[in-house]
Amino acid sequence: MDSEEMDLFSxxxxxxxxxxxxxxxxxxxxxTSVLAKKWRNLFAFVPSLDFDDSDFLHPEEGKREKDGIIxxxxxxxxxxxxxxxxxxxxxFSLNVKTGVDPDRVDRWIxxxxxxxxxxxxxxxxxxxxxxxxxxxxxxxxLVELKTGYGVDLYxxxxxxxxxxxxxxxxxxxxxxxxxxxxxxxxxxxxxxxMLLNMEWRDRNEILSSSSLKKLKISSEDGCLxxxxxxxxxxxxxxxxxxVAEDYPIVNLQNLVEVGINIALTEDRIDRARxxxxxxxxxxxxxxxxxxxxxxxxxxxxxxxxxPVFKNLTILNIxxxxxxxxxxxxxxxxxxxxxxxxxxxx
Numbered sequence: 540m541d542s543e544e545m546d547l548f549s550x551x552x553x554x555x556x557x558x559x560x561x562x563x564x565x566x567x568x569x570x571t572s573v574l575a576k577k578w579r580n581l582f583a584f585v586p587s588l589d590f591d592d593s594d595f596l597h598p599e600e601g602k603r604e605k606d607g608i609i610x611x612x613x614x615x616x617x618x619x620x621x622x623x624x625x626x627x628x629x630x631f632s633l634n635v636k637t638g639v640d641p642d643r644v645d646r647w648i649x650x651x652x653x654x655x656x657x658x659x660x661x662x663x664x665x666x667x668x669x670x671x672x673x674x675x676x677x678x679x680x681l682v683e684l685k686t687g688y689g690v691d692l693y694x695x696x697x698x699x700x701x702x703x704x705x706x707x708x709x710x711x712x713x714x715x716x717x718x719x720x721x722x723x724x725x726x727x728x729x730x731x732x733m734l735l736n737m738e739w740r741d742r743n744e745i746l747s748s749s750s751l752k753k754l755k756i757s758s759e760d761g762c763l764x765x766x767x768x769x770x771x772x773x774x775x776x777x778x779x780x781x782v783a784e785d786y787p788i789v790n791l792q793n794l795v796e797v798g799i800n801i802a803l804t805e806d807r808i809d810r811a812r813x814x815x816x817x818x819x820x821x822x823x824x825x826x827x828x829x830x831x832x833x834x835x836x837x838x839x840x841x842x843x844x845x846p847v848f849k850n851l852t853i854l855n856i857x858x859x860x861x862x863x864x865x866x867x868x869x870x871x872x873x874x875x876x877x878x879x880x881x882x883x884x
Contacts, residue, residue, distance in 0.1 A: 586629040588651075590616050592636060609638040617643070620650050632660035641665065645672050652678055657703070661686040668713060670694040676725070679703065687711050687735070692718055699725040706731040713738040723748045736760075745769060745788065756780055768821065776822070782814055782837065789821025797822050800831035812840050820846045829855040839866040847873045855881040 592612050631651040635644065644663065651659075652674050659681060663669045668691050675681065676692075676699035684701075687710030695718065704726045714722075714737070723729065723746065731753040742764035746754075751770045755777040767788035768776075774793060779800040799822075801815075815837055822828075823846040830838065835856060838845075845866070851874045856867075871877070 585623070586627065587632075588619065588623075588628065588630070589632040590619075591632075591634040592639060593634070613639060613643050616647060620647060623654075625654060628654045628656050630658040630660075631656050634660075634662045636664045637666045639663075639665075641669055644669070648672050649674050652680075655680045657682040659684050659686070661690070662688050662710075663690055664688040668693075676701065682706070684708070691715075691738070692722075695722075697721055701726045702728070704729055708733040708735075709737065710735040711738065714740055716740045719744055723751075726750075734758075754778075782818075785814055786817040786821070789817055791821050792824055794822055794825045796827040797825045798829040798831075799834045801837055802833045803837055812844075815840060816844050823848050824850050826850050827853045827855075829857075831857055835866065838870070845869045845873050847875070848877075849875060852876055852878045853881075854879070855883070857883045 592609070628651050631648075633644070633647065641663075648659070648661065649672060652672075656678075657680050659675070661671065661684075666689075668689055670691050670693045671686060673694045673696065675684070676695040679702060681701055682703050683706040684704060685706075685708035687708070690711070691713030693713065693715050695715075699721065705728055707726065707729060710733075719739075719741065726748075728750050729748055730750060732748075732751055733755040735755070735757045736759060744765075745767040747767070747769035749770075749772060751773055753775040754770065754773055757777075757779040758781070760781075764783065765785040765787055766783040767786060769788050769790045771790050772793055773791055774795040776791065776794060776797045776799075778798070782801050782803050799818075801818075819838065825848070828848065828851055854870075854874060854877055871880075
């Protein structure tokens with residue numbers, strides 16, 4: 540068989556080839572552009588780009604420190620974006636570490652924003668904090684934003700507005716004072732929010748959104764003072780944190796599924812009974828409830844005022860014999876419609 544008969548792949552419809560190329564790592568997909576003019580043109584319309592400097596430098600130990608290696612990575616990203624020109628793009632993923640030029644990162648992000656990107660994954664682990672470009676905060680096409688590590692939002696102004704954003708994932712992201720309060724109203728259709736190990740500047744925060752349906756909060760330092768949940772249409776909550784000093788608002792009336800892992804710091808033990816009661820009373824309408832060992836121990840502090848979980852049908856308790864079992868009898872009595880009980884360690 541001659542080479543033309545063997546090259547059945549090139550005879551596939553252009554749309555199929557572009558879809559296949561978008562499933563490959565960007566470095567491999569870009570290499571096809573040297574095969575022929577047709578392949579170069581096809582790669583220009585690949586709607587998804589994924590750049591990770593650790594993949595680019597793999598597998599040699601210490602390769603990152605070698606002269607020119609990081610420069611070659613940055614040049615590669617520049618060439619790929621230049622090759623694509625102004626063609627539309629759907630997803631852009633970037634994961635880089637110290638050594639990559641932040642100014643170039645800004646240009647790459649602005650490039651895909653101008654081309655109507657709808658999904659952004661941006662994780663920068665620099666020695667110094669990196670502020671996400673202001674242009675992200677006013678994107679009219681962005682549907683999903685995931686970002687984190689050494690990232691902050693300090694360059695975002697009060698005019699931020701993300702009318703299409705439905706999913707927001709922030710991990711170890713820094714907020715300026717009052718920024719979080721301005722962010723949620725700027726996302727009118729936001730449905731899913733993840734806040735992981737955030738760097739708060741305000742001690743008292745209100746999470747207020749009428750569109751939000753899924754929420755995950757995870758923290759390891761318990762630095763917040765008061766925290767309010769004003770999310771009346773939330774259906775899923777995963778809350779992993781220290782008990783706040785107070786929960787002034789707990790508006791979770793449509794909650795369906797909740798997982799709670801809360802712990803107490805020594806300075807908050809005296810007021811824990813009232814604070815825990817506010818939180819637990821706010822989730823009383825849930826149908827599915829998963830409780831961690833630490834939560835079960837904290838829950839025992841307010842067992843005398845346990846609310847009735849009239850909608851609860853599934854209860855999953857992970858505990859050990861020494862932690863909080865005195866709350867079990869009252870908790871079960873206050874779940875009149877419970878159908879399934881799971882006990883684990």
